[in-house]
Amino acid sequence: MSWSKIIALTSVVLFICGMLIIDCALAGEKMSWHGTTFNTDWKQIEVGDEEGHVLAVYSSKQLYVNNKTAEKTVSSGVNTMDINMKTGQGTVSGYGVSVDKDGDKIIRTVEGKPVGKGHWRGTFKYIRGTGKYEGIKGIGTWDSYSMGQGEPSYVEVDGEVEMPGQ
Numbered sequence: 001m002s003w004s005k006i007i008a009l010t011s012v013v014l015f016i017c018g019m020l021i022i023d024c025a026l027a028g029e030k031m032s033w034h035g036t037t038f039n040t041d042w043k044q045i046e047v048g049d050e051e052g053h054v055l056a057v058y059s060s061k062q063l064y065v066n067n068k069t070a071e072k073t074v075s076s077g078v079n080t081m082d083i084n085m086k087t088g089q090g091t092v093s094g095y096g097v098s099v100d101k102d103g104d105k106i107i108r109t110v111e112g113k114p115v116g117k118g119h120w121r122g123t124f125k126y127i128r129g130t131g132k133y134e135g136i137k138g139i140g141t142w143d144s145y146s147m148g149q150g151e152p153s154y155v156e157v158d159g160e161v162e163m164p165g166q
Contacts, residue, residue: 031140031159035064037077038152052086062096064155073098079110088114092122104131110142118146126161135164 037060044056062075075098083090093111106129112122121143129136140159147153 028160028162031138031157031161032067033064033155033157034067035062035155035157036152037062037144037155050084052084054081054083054085056081056083062155064157073100075099077110083114088117090114092120096124102131104133105129106133106136108138112142112144120144124157124159133163137162 039058039060042056042058044054047053047055057078057080059076059078062077063072064075065072075096077094077096079092079094081090081092083092091111091113094109096108096110098106098108106126108124108126110122110124112120115121121141123139123141126136126138128134138159138161140157142155142157145154
């Protein structure tokens with residue numbers, strides 16, 4: 001798997017996490033998003049135990065659309081990846097932050113792994129929010145599809161979110 005594909009997939013993961021945030025959802029409300037993600041920075045270090053094994057830290061930006069309301073949201077993320085570039089096997093984990101038009105934020109964790117060529121799948125969890133999102137809870141899944149080497153990735157996200165007091 002090429003670096004571009006890995007980066008695109010990782011961006012997708014971050015994107016998906018961001019997508020599930022800004023809907024002002026009611027308790028236990030199901031959510032569905034789609035969008036795109038792209039990496040803005042990538043640093044890697046070779047592990048040295050086997051050819052192609054690297055650890056990477058990268059940041060990404062996301063734009064996603066709520067499938068129910070068509071509301072658009074932007075997000076950013078910082079992730080780590082432990083992957084063998086030759087075999088395509090590995091994992092990704094990290095954090096994402098979505099900010100709405102009022103400056104209120106949702107912070108999430110993400111994790112995932114490759115499930116096919118150019119296809120990553122994982123989970124996310126909202127860990128806290130600020131402003132109107134304070135006390136948010138939510139979990140879900142994401143799928144990321146590479147659009148090609150060095151290109152953004154397409155992401156689909158599904159989950160449930162609970163907002164206190166709504």
